[in-house]
Amino acid sequence: MKNSPIEILQHVREYGLMKGTEMSPKPPEKNPAKSANASSQSTEKPEKTMEASFSMLSMSIASSALMALGLAPSPQGTDMPKDKDMARFNIDLLVMLKEKTNNNLNSDEQKFLEALISDLQMKFVQS
Numbered sequence: 001m002k003n004s005p006i007e008i009l010q011h012v013r014e015y016g017l018m019k020g021t022e023m024s025p026k027p028p029e030k031n032p033a034k035s036a037n038a039s040s041q042s043t044e045k046p047e048k049t050m051e052a053s054f055s056m057l058s059m060s061i062a063s064s065a066l067m068a069l070g071l072a073p074s075p076q077g078t079d080m081p082k083d084k085d086m087a088r089f090n091i092d093l094l095v096m097l098k099e100k101t102n103n104n105l106n107s108d109e110q111k112f113l114e115a116l117i118s119d120l121q122m123k124f125v126q127s
Contacts, residue, residue: 006066006119054101054109058094058116065090065120069127082127091120 050056066072067080068087074080094117105113 006062006071006116006123054105055112058097058113061090061093061097062116062120065094066123069123071123071127084124084127087120087124087127091117091124094120 063072065087067074068083068090070080070082072080094113098113098117101113
């Protein structure tokens, strides 16, 4: 694996993108009457949507663990105080998810989850 899951998570937080997840504008409206009105008021930015996936769920939990370890800023951009109990809880959630999904993940998902847990456990010990 080129990048560790933690590096991927930091990239995701910075750019708002996730490999295997499309973030695309909403499809255009099909109602021509609304489209005519929309063209005169085209100052609105298209909304981005994300697809729910196993990797998105894993990354969400991992992001919470990183914030609790003080290694990632909050979504508001502020520094988070360290909370090792919360970090441990989030890592334990990922371990439980790994156990409960045993034999139900494809090999990429399994490797990703294992690497994510391993990286977070190492960061937890180092903090």
